[in-house]
Amino acid sequence: MAQTSIWQQILDPSHRADPFPLYAELRKTPVVREEDGSYVVSTYREIVALLHDPRLSSEMRNLPELGADTPAQASEEGPAELPPNVIQADPPEHDRIRRQLTWNFGPPHRPGRVDSMIPDLLEIVTSEIDGFTGKEQLGTTRVDIVDDFAYPFPVTVICRLLGVPREDEALFQAMSDAVIKAIDPSTGGIAEQQRRRAKATADLGQYFAELLDARHGQPGDDLLSGLLSGDGPEAPMSYEQILSNAALLLVAGHETTVNLITNGMLTLLRHPEVLDRLRRGAEPDLATRVVEELLRYEPPVQFLSNRYALDDIEVAGTTIPKGSPVNLVLAAGSRDPGGVPNPDRFDPDREHNEHLGFGGGIHYCFGAPLARPETQIALTELARRLKNPRLVADPPPYRPNPTLRGPRHLLVDIDGVNPAQHRPP
Amino acid sequence: MKIVVDLTRCQGYAQCAFAAPDVFAIQGDEALLYDADPDDTQREKIARAAAACPVQAIFLDREDARNRQSGRGTHVPAPGPEEAFKRTGRIVIVGASLAGLVAGSTLRREGFTASLTVIGDEPHLPYDRPPLSKQVLMGQVPARRTALPRRDEVDAHWRLGVAATGVDLNGKQVLLADGEKVGFDRLLIATGVRARPWPNEAEAGLDGLFALRTPEDADGLRQRLAAGPGRVLVIGAGFMGSEVASACRELDLPVTVLERGKVPLGGALGAVIGGVAAQMQRDHGVDLRCGVGVAALEGDDSGRLRRARLSDGSTLDVDVAVAALGSIRNVEWLEGSGLAAGVWGVACDAGCRAIDVNGVVTDDVFVAGDVARCPHPVYDYQFLALEHWGNAVAQSGIAAHNMISSQSERRPHLALPEFWSTQFGTEIKSVGVPTHADQVVIAQGSVDERRFIAVYGYRGRITAAVAFNQSKWLEFYAGLIDRAAPFPPSFSTVDQPTDAHPVAVEVPERPTPQATVVVTGHGPSERRATLVRRTYL
Numbered sequence: 009m010a011q012t013s014i015w016q017q018i019l020d021p022s023h024r025a026d027p028f029p030l031y032a033e034l035r036k037t038p039v040v041r042e043e044d045g046s047y048v049v050s051t052y053r054e055i056v057a058l059l060h061d062p063r064l065s066s067e068m069r070n071l072p073e074l075g076a077d078t079p080a081q082a083s084e085e086g087p088a089e090l091p092p093n094v095i096q097a098d099p100p101e102h103d104r105i106r107r108q109l110t111w112n113f114g115p116p117h118r119p120g121r122v123d124s125m126i127p128d129l130l131e132i133v134t135s136e137i138d139g140f141t142g143k144e145q146l147g148t149t150r151v152d153i154v155d156d157f158a159y160p161f162p163v164t165v166i167c168r169l170l171g172v173p174r175e176d177e178a179l180f181q182a183m184s185d186a187v188i189k190a191i192d193p194s195t196g197g198i199a200e201q202q203r204r205r206a207k208a209t210a211d212l213g214q215y216f217a218e219l220l221d222a223r224h225g226q227p228g229d230d231l232l233s234g235l236l237s238g239d240g241p242e243a244p245m246s247y248e249q250i251l252s253n254a255a256l257l258l259v260a261g262h263e264t265t266v267n268l269i270t271n272g273m274l275t276l277l278r279h280p281e282v283l284d285r286l287r288r289g290a291e292p293d294l295a296t297r298v299v300e301e302l303l304r305y306e307p308p309v310q311f312l313s314n315r316y317a318l319d320d321i322e323v324a325g326t327t328i329p330k331g332s333p334v335n336l337v338l339a340a341g342s343r344d345p346g347g348v349p350n351p352d353r354f355d356p357d358r359e360h361n362e363h364l365g366f367g368g369g370i371h372y373c374f375g376a377p378l379a380r381p382e383t384q385i386a387l388t389e390l391a392r393r394l395k396n397p398r399l400v401a402d403p404p405p406y407r408p409n410p411t412l413r414g415p416r417h418l419l420v421d422i423d424g425v426n427p428a429q430h431r432p433p
Numbered sequence: 434m435k436i437v438v439d440l441t442r443c444q445g446y447a448q449c450a451f452a453a454p455d456v457f458a459i460q461g462d463e464a465l466l467y468d469a470d471p472d473d474t475q476r477e478k479i480a481r482a483a484a485a486c487p488v489q490a491i492f493l494d495r496e497d498a499r500n501r502q503s504g505r506g507t508h509v510p511a512p513g514p515e516e517a518f519k520r521t522g523r524i525v526i527v528g529a530s531l532a533g534l535v536a537g538s539t540l541r542r543e544g545f546t547a548s549l550t551v552i553g554d555e556p557h558l559p560y561d562r563p564p565l566s567k568q569v570l571m572g573q574v575p576a577r578r579t580a581l582p583r584r585d586e587v588d589a590h591w592r593l594g595v596a597a598t599g600v601d602l603n604g605k606q607v608l609l610a611d612g613e614k615v616g617f618d619r620l621l622i623a624t625g626v627r628a629r630p631w632p633n634e635a636e637a638g639l640d641g642l643f644a645l646r647t648p649e650d651a652d653g654l655r656q657r658l659a660a661g662p663g664r665v666l667v668i669g670a671g672f673m674g675s676e677v678a679s680a681c682r683e684l685d686l687p688v689t690v691l692e693r694g695k696v697p698l699g700g701a702l703g704a705v706i707g708g709v710a711a712q713m714q715r716d717h718g719v720d721l722r723c724g725v726g727v728a729a730l731e732g733d734d735s736g737r738l739r740r741a742r743l744s745d746g747s748t749l750d751v752d753v754a755v756a757a758l759g760s761i762r763n764v765e766w767l768e769g770s771g772l773a774a775g776v777w778g779v780a781c782d783a784g785c786r787a788i789d790v791n792g793v794v795t796d797d798v799f800v801a802g803d804v805a806r807c808p809h810p811v812y813d814y815q816f817l818a819l820e821h822w823g824n825a826v827a828q829s830g831i832a833a834h835n836m837i838s839s840q841s842e843r844r845p846h847l848a849l850p851e852f853w854s855t856q857f858g859t860e861i862k863s864v865g866v867p868t869h870a871d872q873v874v875i876a877q878g879s880v881d882e883r884r885f886i887a888v889y890g891y892r893g894r895i896t897a898a899v900a901f902n903q904s905k906w907l908e909f910y911a912g913l914i915d916r917a918a919p920f921p922p923s924f925s926t927v928d929q930p931t932d933a934h935p936v937a938v939e940v941p942e943r944p945t946p947q948a949t950v951v952v953t954g955h956g957p958s959e960r961r962a963t964l965v966r967r968t969y970l
Contacts, residue, residue, distance in 0.1 A: 062926035099928035115450040115459035293480035319924040362489045377451030
C-alpha cells in the first residue's frame, strides 16, 4: 500500500484535535494530487484565486465520473431526490436561488432582519447560561459548552428563522447528522458521498414537506413562509427547491455555528488574557475582532470539497485537469504565512484580517451575517458570566468529521454564574 | 464619524448592510451606497460592518484608536541619504484631495518625519467625490459631509483655499495665489481635474445649469432636484451624466439625457456594452437621445434656464440642466515650468517621477492621481491618464513611497486600471482598459438580465473585462489580463453563454485636435522641445 498522504492523515480522526501541523506540511505543495485523482489546494493566494475562478463548478452531479449512475429521481426506499440546493448549483441557477433566499433574509429587501434578531439572540443566550445554575456540586459547576449551550442556541435561532418548531429537534437531528456524515470525505468516494447526501437531504425534505402541509394557509414572518409566498423580484422557486434549500439551511444553520462558538470558547480558555479583556468589556468592538480572528484561526468549516474543474486549470505551476474534484482547504489557507503574518498566533488585534473562514466568491457563506452576531453575543456573555472557567480536558474530545471540525464535548468547570447584565439595546 | 468604502475592492457581499443596515444599503444585486458621515451612535455597528467585510474594504476614522499601530516610533533608520531626507527634507504636495491625502499619510507611515505641506485650492479638507453624484443627489448624504476619514491624523501644514499658480523647478519653490512661495526639496503634483465648463459663456451663467465636481456643485444641484423640477436635462452620457440620470430616476424626476455619440458610456466601454447601458437607461424611464447635442440653452428674463434647443431641431422645456462634459486637467499652473504638462496631463514614468518637456525624467518632482499620465507596460507602454478613484489611491501611495526611497527601493505603478459606477441599481465594474481593444465577447452571464461579464481583446490577447452585477468574478479576469491570456477566451466556465462570439468593440476614435510640441535647435546640445498650443480644427 502506498504511503498515507498528508491529506489522508488530515482526514483521519486521530488528527482532529490539531490538524494545523499537517496543514503546514500540506502547504509545502500548494496544489497536490491525491491517489483518487482529486486535488487539494492549501495556500492562501491559490485558494482565493480558485474561489473566484469560473472554471470551477459546484454542480457535482455533473462530475464526469458520477456519470449516468446517479439516479435522476426515484430511489427505491424513501422520498424522491430533491433538486440541487444553492451550494450545489452554478450560476445562473445558483444566483437565482441565492437572490430568492436573500429576499427574505437581508438586503436589499429585508436589510434590518438580522439586526432586529439581536435582542432575541441575547435573550436566548441569557436563558441558556441561566440554565447552568443548579448543577452545582461542592461549589463547582461542570458544564458542557457543546450540549448545554453551543448546540441548543443556534438550533433555537435557525428554528425561529425558518419557522420550524423547536420541539421537532428530536425529529430532524438524526437526519441532519446523516447529511453531515454523508459529506465527510473520510467515509467514502465522491459518488458514494453524493448518493448518501441526496438520500439524507431527501429525508429532511420530507420532514419539511410534512411541516409545510401542516401549516398550510398560515404563513408567518419566517423565511420559509416568505419562500412559499413566492414574493420577490423573479419567478418563485419550485416546491422541491424550497424543500431542498430549507434542508440545507437547517443543517448549515446549526452544524457550523456550534463549532464556531465551541472553538471560540476553547480558544479563549487557551488565551486567558483575551478572555479577560472580553470579560472586562472595556473594548466595544473586541468581540467582533475575536470572532473574525476565530474564523481565521479555528474556522468551523475547514475545507470545501464540493468543486470540480470544468477545464484544465493551472494553479501555482500545477495543472488541475478538467473533470478533477478540487478540495479547497480554507483552514490551511487562513494560516498560510504567505498570506497572513504570524499565522499561528491568535491575535484579535490584527489590523487587516482577510480570512477565508466563510469562503469567498459567489458561494460566500449565506449564514455568515447571522453566525457573526450569534458568536459575538455567545462568547461575550460566556466571558462575562462564567465565574473562573477552567478546561476539564485539553484537548477535548472531537467529533470525527474533518470538514465541520469541532469538539464533541467541551467540559468546563466554573465557580458559578454571574447575573446577566442589562445592556442598552 | 467618517467612513469610506474602497469600492474598487468591494465585491458586493453585503455583509456591511446586514451588520449596519442604517448606514450601508444594497441596491439591486450588489450596488453599495452608504452614508459617509453617519451618526456616532452607529459606531459599534459600523465597527462590526468593517470587521465583517470579506475583502476589508471599509475604512473608518480612528477616534477610538487603541494605538494598535506602533509603526512610526519603532522605525529603525538605516544609514543613507534617504534616511537623512526623511528627517530633514521638505516635501510639498500640491493637491489636497484623495491622492494628496493618501500620499501624505503614506509619507508619514513610512517614516517621513520632516516638513510636509499640503496645498489645495478648495477650502475643504480632503473629501470623497464618488458620493456626490449618487447618495448626495438622492438626498441620503449632505453634500458637505463626505470628508474622507483619516486613519491617523496626517501631521502636515495644510494650506487650503489657496491655489498654486506656478512652480520654479530651479529655485525649488511653489508659487501660491496669495503671493507666498513655498520651498521644497521634493514635490508631488496631484492637482487632479475639474469639470469641463459649458462652452458658451453667456449660457453658462444661466441659473439652473450645473456642472458636478465639488460639494458646492452637488449641494446646488441637490437643492434643485429636491424642489421637484419639471424636467432635468443631462448633457453627456459618460459615467457622471449616467449617474446623475440614475439619481433623477431614483427621485422619480423626468430626465432627458443627450449624448453626441451612439450610446452612453461609449467612450469608456465601447458601443457594444454602451448599447446595454442605453437599454438599461431606457428601461428605467430615461428619455435617452443619442447622436444629439445642444444647439443652445435659453433662459427667461430673470436668467433662469427654461429651454434647450437641440441639434436635431427639437426643443425641450427644462428647469435644470447638468453639463456632464468630462473633465479638464489642472495643469495651467505648470505652464512654463519646463514639465511635460498639457491637456493630456502631466507625464511621468511608471515610478511617478515627472517627465520634463524634453521627455527627460526629473529627480525631485513626482505626479499622481487624475492629473498624472504614465506609461503602462500591459498597454504597450502607452501613457495612460486615469481618472479613477482606485488609481489615485494606488498611484499616490507608490509616488509617496518612491519620494523617500533610494533607487533600488522604488516601486513601479503597475496596477491594472480599475473603476466602478453605481447606476440604475446596477454595479458596473471594469478592470483593464476597455478602449485598448478591437473585439469584445460576453464571457459569462446574460446581457438581457444585465448580469454578465464582457471580455475585451486586442490583437488576440485579453486587455479588459467589464462586469455588470458580477463583480465577484472580476479578479479572475484581472489575472488573465496580467498574464496576457489569449483572446477570445477558449476555456469552459460556469454560466457561459452558448451563442457568444466576439464582435467589434467600436471604440470612438479620439484625434488630438492640437499640436503639442515643436522641437528647435541643431545638434544634441541644442535641440529642445517647447510646448505649443496650435489648433488645427
